Amino acid sequence: MTKIKAIAFGTYGSADVLHPVEIDLPVPGPGQVRIAVRSAGVNPIDHKIRSGDMAALVQVEFPCVPGREASGVVEAVGDGVTGVQAGDAVLGPTVTGAYAERALADASRLVAKPVSMPWEEAAALPVAAETAWRALELLELREGETLLVHGAAGGVGTMAVQFARARDIHVIGTASEANHAYLRGLGAHPVVYGEGLADRVRELAPDGVHAALDAAGKGDAVGVSVELTGGPDRVVTIADSQGALRHGVRFSSGAEPGASRTVPALTAALGLFESGILQLPIHRLYPLSEAAEAQRESERGHLTGKIVLAVV
Incomplete structure (x- = not known):
């Protein structure tokens, strides 16, 4: 063999x-x-x-x-x-x-x-794109709504921001200050995570946050998300299964039956690439x-x- x-x-x-x-x-x-x-x-x-x-x-x-x-x-x-x-x-x-x-x-x-896509960039796309696409579908976002993304500068967060902005959804993203300029370049409003997060988000979204995606699993991101959205129904975490249990929100690992959205997610991501606007x-x-x-x-x-x- x-x-x-x-x-x-x-x-x-x-x-x-x-x-x-x-x-x-x-x-x-x-x-x-x-x-x-x-x-x-x-x-x-x-x-x-x-x-x-x-x-x-x-x-x-x-x-x-x-x-x-x-x-x-x-x-x-x-x-x-x-x-x-x-x-x-x-x-x-x-x-x-x-x-x-x-x-x-x-x-x-x-x-x-795509011929012009480097191998390393192509390998970075599948999990990040599919996970972000799946989470946004679960949140049932509509044009003009505001989405909070925890861990917005990471792979999944980066794709979630871009998919959301392509649908004319406003995005607030948590990240360290070193990544704030990067998030602004993606079209998101950056905010520092940690104590006092809810108040900082309210300053950026006086009309409220409609949905939240936790792609970080740090601190009490899930609890803060429930507080800001007014309930657990439009909060999804991919990183904190225990927080999901505590707060009654959806935890999506991608392993659940019928969960995968790989082809539509990659098709959308490659559409952004062909348009010259994909960042990962x-x-x-x-x-x-x-x-x-x-x-x-x-x-x-x-x-x-x-x-x-x-x-x-």
């Missing part, structure tokens, strides 16, 4: 449990393709799964290769695949770990990579061999955009 290089962990723990390994070359099943991975996105869920924090929600088999999104070139297709063929440059979510030279993906959830900065590009340090930086937070691994 042909072997490929990957990064994996054999037990739950800190980033120190991540090590280079050799694994069997994955074989695509019906409806799947195998991608020669060029770049892989690093997301908070990667270190949450690795640490064991999500063991009750996400089952893994050891050794486990992290990573849920990639860009690369299709090199093999399974039975029943149409519309995608060997040699196509694609991006999208993977069904096997993306921290590897090769990964499997469902062909129906992939989109073509690469916070830092690491080689695959430094995946552990990439996850450590992801855990520290305060990112602008996404961390990405260069696989090739």
